[in-house]
Amino acid sequence: MSKRTGLFSVKGILAAVGILFSTLVTAQGQASKQVVDKIIGVVGDRIILNSDVQNELNDAPRRGETLPPNANCIIMEQIMLSKILALQAERDSIPLTDEEVEAQLDMKIRYYIQQFGSQAELESVAGKTVYQLKDDQRPLIKEQMLAERMKNKVVSGVHITPTEVKTFFEKVPADSLPFLESELEVGQISILPSASKDVDDYIYNEMVNYKKQIESGSTTFDALAKRVSEDPGSRERGGLYEINRSDKSTWDPVFLSTAFRLKAGEISLPVKSNRFGFFLIQQISRRGDNAKIKMILRIPPVTENELKEARLKLDSVHAEIEAKKISFKDAAYKYSDDENVKNYGPYVLNRDGSTYVNIDALDKDMVNTIKDMKVGDLSRPVNFTNDQGKKGVRLVYLKSRSEPHRLNLNDDYAKIADMALGQKKNQELDKWLQKKIPTFYILVDKDAAGGCPSLLKYQTTENRGF
Structure with a gap:
């Protein structure tokens, strides 16, 4: 398990693999992904696809990360480790609520909206709406969160002393010490x-007028959304969104209840959200807990x-x-x-x-x-x-x-202590894995195992690959 105890060369990869969310953003919209996918690993009832590894390899340079020669092996090993930890978390009934998963999804979405400049640009690159992105990634996010909680349980008793921190740092070759920005x-x-009541009333009445204009046929919902909506993520699409009833962390409950109460083609009265502003909602279609809607957002100015x-x-x-x-x-x-x-x-x-x-x-x-x-x-x-x-x-x-400076004990003791503690925790995790791996059904593709000898330790079947 030596790859997980490296200090600096694989740090970016380990952070990225923690949640393989950005893979989705770039891979969904790339026409270059034309090869037939294949299963390269199985852990319990969960599979690992070749695309899981390749997409991360392709995406890392966009994040400014330099990949070591064996990056594919490191990523594959981390994915396998994540699945083992998540499955053990389920065995141990470690708690994780849907609300916690949604909060993590929201944080990731906001991060990528910030990186791409707008929600519209994110959706354009990904080729999917934010809600489709969330639906695609929800199982993976849940798995990663369970894995992290299981890992924390395993290493919860590990601590570090100042002497161990100093010894750890002194073992790092001087030419390997990173330069920190x-x-x-x-x-x-x-x-x-909040805006004043007079401003709220003015915006509300304007939106009632929008509803009348649309229903009279003097304009369309799309045209009004493009002209007056203050939601940059949907304005150019005429206010179009796909939503899920459980997505309460993104939308206010009153918004969701209104959207799902409407009939196809029906337009709501203005709905106030303290978090956003006033919405005018039209339901386009609905299937179970999923609906396609259009909306106009107006933010009452303070x-x-x-x-x-x-x-x-x-x-x-x-x-x-x-x-x-x-x-x-x-x-x-x-x-x-x-x-x-x-x-x-x-x-x-x-x-x-x-x-x-x-x-x-x-x-x-x-x-x-x-x-x-x-x-x-x-x-x-x-x-x-x-x-x-x-x-x-x-x-x-x-x-x-x-x-900006070279990593040193005087200025960066806390960072170095975290690194030393991380290494010690990984060693504890290695001991735990040695006991737990035999209790799982694990199969590694023979080609993947051949190129990555470090993966062979995970194999629990007699057949070395498939």
């Missing part, structure tokens, strides 16, 4: 004020009065934090309107879940806010616009900022 830890406490009230509230929060009456983290949980805080905390996250991010992971408003801040500074309340186009106010906290 500047990284930051940035948190936020945000308030998204005025300077609402933003001023939000700033005053955050001024008080700022004073509490500065007076050390409450920590930044606790204040975020108490006051922030950001729905991700409850699940992921108040800090901007890297794709692997780390709070250390490059500056290009931050939105433009935040980059402008922190440019003159020092480590430990908490900004005064500043205006911003979120991914859904809603205006708000936030406090920004710069927890740390590193200068």
Whole structure:
């Protein structure tokens, strides 16, 4: 299992394989994938396809990752390991709720929307809607989350001492130490004020008028959506979406209940969502828990009065934090309107879940806010616009900022300790696998096994391949 204990050359691959989500984004829309797929591995009742490995190999360079010569073996081994862990998690009845899976899917979707620039561009590249992407990836995300929880259970008793950290670092050849770009830890406490009742009423009445225009035949739903909808992900498609009744983390319950209550061709009255704005919904068709709909989104604009009230509230929060009456983290949980805080905390996250991010992971408003801040500074309340186009106010906290440098114990002790702990956990995981592998039915394709000797240790059948 030596490949899993490497330090730097395979780090990007291991992070990427953690959830093979980006594979879907590029592979779905690529006409180049014309070879007949084949099964190259079986773990229990789960199969591994050649495309699972090849798509990840093709996608890694797009993420800026340099692949080692045996990258296909590393990826294959990680996929097999993930399936073994997930199956054992099911044997052990490790809990995982549908809501947790949906939250993880949402986080991945938001990350890729940010990477591609818009939901429309993501869907164009993938050749599927966001909801089809979610449906395709839901089983894989669930498997990966179960695998991670099983792994955490196996290694929960593993700890590291300062002496072990120092010994670990001293064994790394000097020419293998990576050069680290500047990284930051940035948190936020945000308030998204609601528009006034007068503005809400105005938008509602406008949307009632849209409904009348469509039903009278003076215009079409498509034409109105393209002209007035404030949802960039569907505007150019005339508001078209495919939705699932269980997708409550993406849509408000009132939106879903309205959409599934409609008959084919029927248009709803305006529906208010505190998270987004007002929706006008038309059902196109429905099959069970899936429906095809069109929608128009209008976001009631907040005025300077609402933003001023939000700033005053955050001024008080700022004073509490500065007076050390409450920590930044606790204040975020108490006051922030950001729905991700409850699940992921108040800090901007890297794709692997780390709070250390490059500056290009931050939105433009935040980059402008922190440019003159020092480590430990908490900004005064500043205006911003979120991914859904809603205006708000936030406090920004710069927890740390590193200068570009070679990895060293003085500046990077926490990172090195994590690496040392990771290696020790992998060793513990190896011991666990040696006991567990014989309890699973595992078969590896003879061609894959021939090119990757490290896979042979997983084989539990008499036939060496198929």
